[in-house]
Amino acid sequence: MSVDSNPIPVLAVARLSPLYMSQLAAACELHVLPDLDAAALAAVAPRIRAVAASGDSKVPASLIDQLPALQVISVMGVGYDGVDVAAAKARGVVVTHTPDVLNDDVADLALGLMLSTARQLPAADRFVRGGQWLQGNMPLARKMSGARLGIVGMGRIGQAIAQRALAFNMTVAYTARSAKPELPHRYLPSAAALAEVSDFLVVITPGGAGTRHLINAEVLDALGRSSPGGGILVNVARGSVVDDAALIDALERGVIAGAGLDVFEDEPRVPERLRALPQVVLTPHVGSATQGTRQAMADLAFANLQLRLAGQPARTPVPECR
Numbered sequence: 001m002s003v004d005s006n007p008i009p010v011l012a013v014a015r016l017s018p019l020y021m022s023q024l025a026a027a028c029e030l031h032v033l034p035d036l037d038a039a040a041l042a043a044v045a046p047r048i049r050a051v052a053a054s055g056d057s058k059v060p061a062s063l064i065d066q067l068p069a070l071q072v073i074s075v076m077g078v079g080y081d082g083v084d085v086a087a088a089k090a091r092g093v094v095v096t097h098t099p100d101v102l103n104d105d106v107a108d109l110a111l112g113l114m115l116s117t118a119r120q121l122p123a124a125d126r127f128v129r130g131g132q133w134l135q136g137n138m139p140l141a142r143k144m145s146g147a148r149l150g151i152v153g154m155g156r157i158g159q160a161i162a163q164r165a166l167a168f169n170m171t172v173a174y175t176a177r178s179a180k181p182e183l184p185h186r187y188l189p190s191a192a193a194l195a196e197v198s199d200f201l202v203v204i205t206p207g208g209a210g211t212r213h214l215i216n217a218e219v220l221d222a223l224g225r226s227s228p229g230g231g232i233l234v235n236v237a238r239g240s241v242v243d244d245a246a247l248i249d250a251l252e253r254g255v256i257a258g259a260g261l262d263v264f265e266d267e268p269r270v271p272e273r274l275r276a277l278p279q280v281v282l283t284p285h286v287g288s289a290t291q292g293t294r295q296a297m298a299d300l301a302f303a304n305l306q307l308r309l310a311g312q313p314a315r316t317p318v319p320e321c322r
């Protein structure tokens with residue numbers, strides 16, 4: 001990607017996936033923010049035409065303001081809550097992301113966490129490896145098939161989760177900002193109302209200010225009342241959507257039966273009290289982390305960046321920039 005045979009200067013705000021970075025490095029003049037001191041950034045900033053980011057990157061207004069020639073912020077990820085989209089839009093900078101290509105993987109992981117938590121698969125693995133089986137059988141677990149699933153956020157990934165749950169004969173209900181009459185599932189107006197009628201509550205909304213602590217003590221209490229021993233919470237959205245302190249309290253007091261968590265408020269730091277709980281299954285934000293999907297995400301992020309720099313419409317701008 002070049003103008004008058006000079007490669008276009010691009011700023012990666014973090015050490016991003018090699019699948020994305022290798023494409024950028026081959027086609028652009030790539031600068032990596034963590035490798036630049038303030039003077040080096042100031043020297044290159046006036047020429048930067050594109051910013052590359054991941055779903056958990058921060059692209060604040062203060063950085064956007066430093067880049068007067070910026071045209072596009074291309075996020076490799078569907079969530080873009082770390083990007084100040086309003087500041088970008090005000091400058092005419094297009095923000096793009098990578099929706100749809102990761103739906104299957106994130107939905108697969110949600111079902112995996114539901115099964116792992118209900119059937120205590122990591123504990124069962126430890127039970128065998130640790131030789132405890134020789135002393136007797138494991139305590140009985142919970143059945144998932146036929147149970148009631150509540151989905152908080154019925155967008156692209158929420159619908160992929162619902163589709164899979166039907167194969168487990170689960171009853172699906174959901175909440176979102178708006179009801180979706182075209183879907184065959186029951187809509188409830190709030191997360192608390194949904195939790196009250198759910199054996200499993202799966203969270204799959206965007207992060208950011210609009211959903212911060214949407215899952216709070218009130219919702220967890222409702223999930224606790226939903227079934228004997230309380231329901232199970234699964235979070236594959238963003239750590240910010242769940243109030244970690246309220247969750248730990250609900251787990252320690254036995255209000256809910258367990259939790260399967262892929263994302264955390266202060267990841268990669270995970271509270272010691274959470275890590276100590278046996279009824280919790282933890283994964284390190286790997287919702288979309290398979291080879292094929294990450295390649296598809298990198299390809300789409302790179303295509304968006306290239307198209308915008310070539311003066312063409314990006315393939316998948318975020319809704320605010322459409």
Ligand code: NAP
Nearest residue numbers: 079153154155156157176177178205206207236237287288
């Ligand atoms: P999407 O299609 O935009 O769907 C988002 C859903 O959340 C929509 O149904 C929306 O409601 C709902 N929602 C938004 N704000 C809400 C609120 N305040 N209260 C209740 N519901 C609300 O997005 P998607 O592609 O499914 O992705 C969802 C999120 O998953 C991403 O933004 C990202 O944070 C997360 N994610 C995580 C991983 C991982 O690795 N764990 C991977 C990919 C994505 P409406 O339909 O009414 O607008």
